[in-house]
Ligand SMILES: Cc1ncc(COP(=O)(O)OP(=O)(O)O)c(N)n1
């Protein structure tokens with residue numbers, strides 16, 4: 001079953017993303033998405049992904065790779081998360097096989113319906129709120145925008161500015177789960193933050 005809490009790695013310089021991953025996994029995070037900053041060398045992405053993938057195996061968690069089907073294949077990840085400028089879902093499916101988990105980014109109902117037709121397993125919907133983690137995003141869609149994309153037949157994972165306090169309204173709007181960077185990676189205690197998010201999602 002697809003995890004309801006997707007924790008994305010925060011590989012910005014000066015952060016110990018592996019230590020955060022270990023703490024979140026130990027606290028029960030069911031799914032990690034390995035995401036790196038633009039411009040990271042393939043070799044570094046590969047090494048980092050392999051490390052997180054190995055940790056996920058230890059804790060029985062799902063490991064997805066953001067953007068890169070080749071890295072997912074190389075580290076034998078469980079799947080990928082793909083956006084508008086990444087390989088199409090259909091191509092990733094051909095390369096990764098029927099059992100791979102493939103997520104697609106969408107902002108509205110039309111995008112979510114397209115992801116469904118293309119064979120995605122879930123949609124990452126957002127940005128739901130303002131976030132400082134990623135630049136260049138369109139205006140937040142809010143819970144009302146999420147609601148439109150959350151009812152097309154694919155589990156909707158709300159992303160962008162998700163905090164513990166916002167989980168109830170996202171669930172109310174139809175979210176199956178949430179994806180977070182800051183709420184876990186910037187928490188004083190990533191393990192405690194993970195447990196609180198899991199409780200709110202249960
Ligand atoms: C669960 C989830 N939803 C959305 C995204 C965003 O993907 P994308 O639009 O391709 O942007 P980048 O993350 O690649 O910068 C995501 N990663 N995960």
Ligand SMILES: Cc1ncsc1CCOP(=O)(O)O
Pocket residue numbers: 126127130131132133134137159160161162179180181182183
């Ligand atoms: C990768 C991505 N795509 C849309 S918002 C976002 C970043 C989410 O980070 P945070 O949970 O810190 O707002």
Ligand SMILES: [Mg+2]
Pocket residue numbers: 066067081082083084086
């Ligand atoms: Mg992407």
